[in-house]
Amino acid sequence: MAQKPSIPKGTRDFSPAEVAKRNYIIQNIKKHFETFGFMPIETPSFENSDTLMGKYGEEGDRLIFKILNSGEFLDKFNSLIIQTIKSAVIYHHSAVVYLNENEASISDLEQYKSQFFNDFKDHLKSDKEIKNLGSKISLDDLVSDIWNFLIQHTVQTDELQDSFIEKNEDDLDEYIFQIFGSFYYDLEYKYLTEYISEKALRYDLTVPFARYVVMHQNEIDFPFKRYQIQPVWRADRPQKGRFREFYQCDADVVGANSLLQEAEFVQLYDAVFTDLGLKGTTIKINNRKILSGIAEVIGAKHLLVDFTVALDKLDKIGEEKVKAEMMEKGISENAIAKAQPLFEMTGSASEQLEQLKTLLANSEVGMLGVAELEEIISTVGMIGLQSAQLQLDVTLARGLNYYTGAIFEVAAPDGVSMGSIGGGGRYDNLTSIFNGPDISGVGISFGLDRIYLVLEELGLFPDSLDTSLDVLCLNFGKQEGLASLKLVSSLRQLGLRADLYPMDAKMQKQFKYADKRGVPYVVLLGEQELAEGKFVAKNMKTGDQKAYGLDAFAQFAEAVKSDF
């Protein structure tokens, strides 16, 4: 291995300083998740492919990292195809013999297909070797493909079968391969991906959570408030701020319909961001039902998705372009004109709600959305927020196909250019994708990487994170080193992060190391100190030195802790 080692694109190493900062954010989020009554669960990093595939749309399926089955899959796959072809030929041949005996022509085979074909299928399914080899793919489909090929190409299976007898195993494989040529190759391409991979890395935390709820529904006490902080993986093109491995921090409640939940999530955002010192965040809120109502009253109900996808871009591309996109998608000029109030919404949340009531007066679903929003906003208003502001934003769409009620998104304080640092909403049918009970859920997510960048930009990480060691004992040689180790051991037992420089190096080198690790206290325990039964502690910030008796380590520990 001659090349310089590297890591896959879109992934990251985290240095101690970075881990400290990331953990600071994670611990903060975790603490508030817990004070809000959420409980942690963890799910495996990879799930069965069919748990994930088809849950994120076509684009999502493409971005799921698939894991190769272990073992010599290509050989096994090959054997499976060969075995299945062999059996098909034998069955086909007996079908032909039967037809001849009954004076029917080979072109009548189609009529008899079900009889022979089903016998053949049953035979294959009871064949232990084939069952074993083929457990990962749809054997039914494979068998049908082969059978149809034999019939459609009027393959002379009598000749084939005769030659099967003459040839040894290896020659036979080769022979079959030559006879079936490109058809063989088609089969391979059709079934190989399915055959070689049956597990995939988690793409988000929501689908695994839904799977968890369905699998464990009998052990769970509903309403179930769960949080989950784990990495997810996406085979997306890496970009600035977009990674192939990143953490999601999710909290969800399932089994509770009350709108109190929505109010609590607004408070939860406020609690976390306030605690992180990130004041002035904006929690945007909307409701899927309002979007449905608008589409309804302007007569574009059938174009709801196109309408909201366009509307969602108002921030980025402006009113004119949004309207142009809507027209392009087939929404009439008249409909767009009716939606004009949306583009002119102003004032406080309650003023906007009044405007919406006028606009949506004739839409039942729309008025329901307004009522829900009104209740959430009034509940939050009653309890109050510490540092965030709640803002109604009727253009907020976010994962529309997914959410059925409230929609949330959090924007960083003004002046920080960053996409949303959190988002979520209410969904009604999450567990039904796994045939689970139809449980309503609502949840939010924190964007760890973006929050990190915002705190970094605003200088909000506490200085104490730079310190990974409270006390460093310098190493003056063997005897002194042993005494120092004993002192260090005592300090550690009192909870201090303490260390002895591991070797007897030059003082300058040892001080430089102390400096780089940002150690606030350096302890000197040299020959003289040892003889006098004491040690000297140097405060690296002030330069002050103080001597302590070797037994007075607890007193020193108190002094160090008082600086925290």
Added chain:
Amino acid sequence: MAQKPSIPKGTRDFSPAEVAKRNYIIQNIKKHFETFGFMPIETPSFENSDTLMGKYGEEGDRLIFKILNSGEFLDKFNSLIIQTIKSAVIYHHSAVVYLNENEASISDLEQYKSQFFNDFKDHLKSDKEIKNLGSKISLDDLVSDIWNFLIQHTVQTDELQDSFIEKNEDDLDEYIFQIFGSFYYDLEYKYLTEYISEKALRYDLTVPFARYVVMHQNEIDFPFKRYQIQPVWRADRPQKGRFREFYQCDADVVGANSLLQEAEFVQLYDAVFTDLGLKGTTIKINNRKILSGIAEVIGAKHLLVDFTVALDKLDKIGEEKVKAEMMEKGISENAIAKAQPLFEMTGSASEQLEQLKTLLANSEVGMLGVAELEEIISTVGMIGLQSAQLQLDVTLARGLNYYTGAIFEVAAPDGVSMGSIGGGGRYDNLTSIFNGPDISGVGISFGLDRIYLVLEELGLFPDSLDTSLDVLCLNFGKQEGLASLKLVSSLRQLGLRADLYPMDAKMQKQFKYADKRGVPYVVLLGEQELAEGKFVAKNMKTGDQKAYGLDAFAQFAEAVKSDF
């Protein structure tokens, strides 16, 4: 999706109660890693395949989970092979023309191979499309394979080339496939695995750490004490206690040769297990140099690995069978007789060291091992251990090919049947596998899953882990609910884990929920309490009830906290 959802074999979901217990262990280990001056790093879940492959032996390579490249790899792979064959045919044809013009026969082609073949290779490598398609495999090898096939099979490339011109793209692919038949298929099998996977899931934390140290050597201040607690994945056959996804908890020092490190790791084990309440663990210690010395003095130096692999089984299979295995491996009866003292080692560590000094008197490396062990044991003895005992075990081998000095292994307290719950040692050349500087390292690992099982068996998890909520406010309806939410919000801001039951359900149901979550305090804030401006707190253990004014929440919070 009709089937009941499941998770891949060898993986696990963790419920809130399990996560709480796992985190209890992890936080404990982490705390002591930090008081011992270790700093956290994190590395990506997947690495480039060539970072991992070949580092764990043949068996290890097989157990590494490979990740499928994203995108339509089969189509691309197919295009690559077709394109390369086409180019080869064209070049081969011009070679034949050249030979004809120069009145040489086609059998002389071998002589001219380098001329035409190298031209051909250069052409291919400058072909952007092929370069792009083939970036993941060794194009040189592929091209050689095709060229050799053309020559060895005296393929009529002139005819082929003519037919290339007549056919359209699709027909041509099919035609090429038919002509090359099984050769095409051989190519596919030879190059496909390499082509479809270039990333693999982390198999342990040590190799990624070595890669990290080499990649970041200019940013790291040595000696570097790092810890890392992350999951690893192995495609091992799942068994009781053996999983395909599990956490490793590693601490290593690199760049420090002093034996003080070894002594510190013994203390670290002692600190963690003492803190977990797991008293009476045995920290076994040995030294690779002693094993080398023994093999040397008994004249079986060349059979060191076989000798120690057999010796390592003494605990499990007993003296007779160990000796039988040694003989089977070619170690002479005479040599085994010389090793007899090993089987009869008794007494304290220092007594055993004396016996070893006699046995190893003529082995330089062996005596070095004894001296190292002596120093470590005496250092540990001087500082003392809290609850563990240090035990010399000359039969301990553990990852012999890897360790070069001290070897550690921790056994659970007597009476608990469980394999080792931790292990480690010193290695000298870790980073050299990545052409890094030759840095000595020493490290240990904690076995999270096994520690979990031991704590569970001995009932050592604190009861407090069962509580995931400190206060549950019952829900008496809309008005009371709002007042409760305000109270809950105040309690949360004081750091309590508090919640309002999310809906106005039957009291019995709400109390049952409180019970299941093990909530110590339930708050009642019904119509009457609300009218009187107070709430009632019920201690669920004692049944005592106490009323507080709505503004006196801080007083209540203190009462709750005093129970912690």
